[in-house]
Amino acid sequence: MQTDSSFTFVLFGGTGDLSMRKILPALFEAHRAGGMLADSGKIVAVARHAADRGEYLQWVNEHVKPHVSKKGLDETAWASFLERIEFVNIDLGKAEDFVHLRDAVKDLPGIRVFYLATGPSLFVPICHALASVGLNENARIVLEKPLGYDLKSSNAINDAVGEIFAEEQIYRIDHYLGKEPVQNLLALRFGNALFEPLWRREWVESIQITIAEELGVEARGDFYDNTGALRDMVQNHLLQLLSIVAMEPPHSMDSDSVRDEKLRVLRALKPIDPRDIGKVAVRGQYHSGVIRGTSVPAYATESGVRPDSTTETFVALKVEIENWRWAGVPFFLRTGKRLADRVAEIVVNFRAVPHSALGASALRAGANRLVIRLQPNETIRLYCLAKQPGEGMNLASVHLDLAFDQFFREGQMEAYQRLLLDVINGRLALFVRRDEQEAAWRWVEPILNEWKASNKPPKPYAAGTWGPAASSAMLAQHGTCWLEEEN
Template sequence: MQTDSSFTFVLFGGTGDLSMRKILPALYEAHRAGMLAASGKIVAVARHEEDRAGYLQWVNEHVKAHVAKSGIDEGAWASFVDRIEYVKLDLGKAEDFVKLRDALQDQSGTRVFYLATGPSLFVPICHALASVGLNENARIVLEKPLGYDLRSSNAINDAVGEIFAEEQIYRIDHYLGKEPVQNLLALRFGNALFEPLWRREWVESIQITIAEELGVEARGDFYDNTGALRDMVQNHLLQLLSIVAMEPPHSMDSDSVRDEKLRVLRALKPIDPRDISKVAVRGQYHAGVIRGTSVPAYATESGVKTDSATETFVALKVEIENWRWAGVPFFLRTGKRLADRVAEIVVNFRAVPHSALGASALRAGANRLVIRLQPNEMIRLYCLAKKPGEGMNLSSVHLDLAFDQFFKEGQMEAYQRLLLDVINGRLALFVRRDEQEAAWKWVEPILNEWAASGKPKPYAAGTWGPAAASAMLAQHGTCWLEEEN
């Protein structure tokens, strides 16, 4: 489906890593699929001394490698780069924003400003846009992290909110655009099979994991002042938790969905600082081996302080104090330099209360739903079946929804979906300010306690994190999915 109207997509940080790896490839895929209005334009903005030809050469060198598996269609690529203009802009020069306004004067339709920059630049850019009248009839996209804590997040939101109305602000979290997350909503609210089971009477526990094999790469300076709790938990993991646990919305319009997510975030049981050691584990990777390659310790990475107490791993036990989920533990986990790259949601259903078929039917986790977000997106339902042959011997089997096999159409990448939603004015998959505030309020006691306490627990790169993360689940009679397998 094509975008509703003409648009001008202004990309601040147009030469940056995020633009090259995610944003421009996503716009190219939307263009190739015929989803962008023919009159739509892309205006890249950066400080580099380039003309349009020089910028397009940069795009050719750095974007093509990140296009999806289907590769480049040279005809589509040529017509895509025809959409792109380049404006050199120094944020410290007011006259450069006048030049930007003049460059946009002949463009019609929706105007989108995407800030693929550091959060410290969000407010100066917004003020500069307003100074030349570019905040009117426009949408602004803010990348994470939006602040360092609740206070700084509120400061940014207050400043941006003076210039753009809330319905103009799109706070992006790309995990919400992933196909399996959308399918989770379809499974829950479109099928009578799952919704009656989606509650404390039938769910024993839920795990949400976002694991990375990579370390901090070239982001040591940024990451050492951020850490896994701010970088991943406050946004991605709590957003996934709210999608899993939310009540059925009245409709799929933006405020109905976000109202239900907010109710979950506000129902999170506050963490008492005295209990943090029981429900929160933080770790930091040391040297190790990943897929046969030796990797260094976090403290020796470029840009990282040698005595750093920044966590690269977090595991949490979370409870939701409402009627549907009271007493059900949610286990959240994220980390760098772990044994595998995987993002998944695991719903463990309770065992049957009594079985005439033997102990296998009473095993925890015999019935389980696994929603894999990456690397291979799929949904898998585990259940028990009789083994062929004599006797009533049960074995675990699974039913798969593998999207690439079941649906012949190509899958839409998360950024592609979200960028189309921005252009078309759909806010449901973006984070509202009150959601963000609720997440920061819940996270802050952990941040404060960790800032006042000792160093994170060490774990070897290439493992699944500190042993304390496994011990935390063992106290509840369960384990992480990979440990069971």
């Protein structure tokens, strides 16, 4: 991915956790690869927690190096990467300070990218301050989630940002859309005659999408207790993955063609009747437990969390799409903290053959499935039945693997690296358009409102398990189970 696109990348929240763990390591990997970033490109970090450039670079050395890839830190490449970095110390709450930022970037080349790795409460003040010093021209702005607390607050932020930046300048980032297997899902479906004819209600029995975390809320207790799993993960990550899985073939891979098809999926989501929420939505909260031999505390005792909190740390949903391709096919979405494993995957369960001359094993659910693993190891695995060696026609499950790190010699590109390069090069396809975001909030809000109105506490589950038993029971009502339960 060669580029001659010169740029000035302005990183707000330049000393924050996201900048240290994801953004700067991704930019370094692009720099180290050679040819991905224009030689003239500059990175301008903005923060209050460093006095000058020297102190900031010392901070970067200490906090970014541990997060670069394990293939070895090239000190020469690292030193030349640091030469790209400038630093501006300003108070984001003071619009008058942005004059210093304007002076720092006015002679730097290329398109300006403003990455807001800050809390959402600062999005609008930063945008207004940028406009006040004329920095909203020839610019792109990247907004991190969460973008609002509900539809109303999301619209308020989008309205305010939209007064200053045109829609084609706004990049609402969802890092799951930058993951290699998600890109390969598009290639798998739309580049191979084998799969597209099967990708519909006649041949698909059910689809599961899971994003599970072993970690708890860590240092984000204050934020998470006012957010919960439905807002933090379902409204964005899970619904975006759902739309990629279920979308119709786009006219082309240009940004609006792809996002138009995703939007059609989100608008076709069957509204959940409040009277049915108990049947199709499970919310849980972790209690104390053991994960990989280590005792972990209950959510309610985590730092920053209210002791009587009813915030959910787990959500499982049964979702339906009301269109001809997917009518009647259940999509099961699941996410949670302090679960048994860290895994993100999409499981497509194909229907059993209508009649088998080979015995009952050929008719069992899940005999044919496609598993797309997003993390921790990125693979695509196709399960099918084959005859066991020996006498008789005894069938066993076998699988075909596409392990990217084994098949492709060049290293995989991390999600943030791909997405940051897309911003610099003006590619919008992997970013969320405003109407997509609004459609997701419209579908999620009735669930939030019903949970709030019912005032029922989340179902408890022990840390280190796969969530409340009600999650498994919900799938059992449809004659299926979560992938890990089959064994």
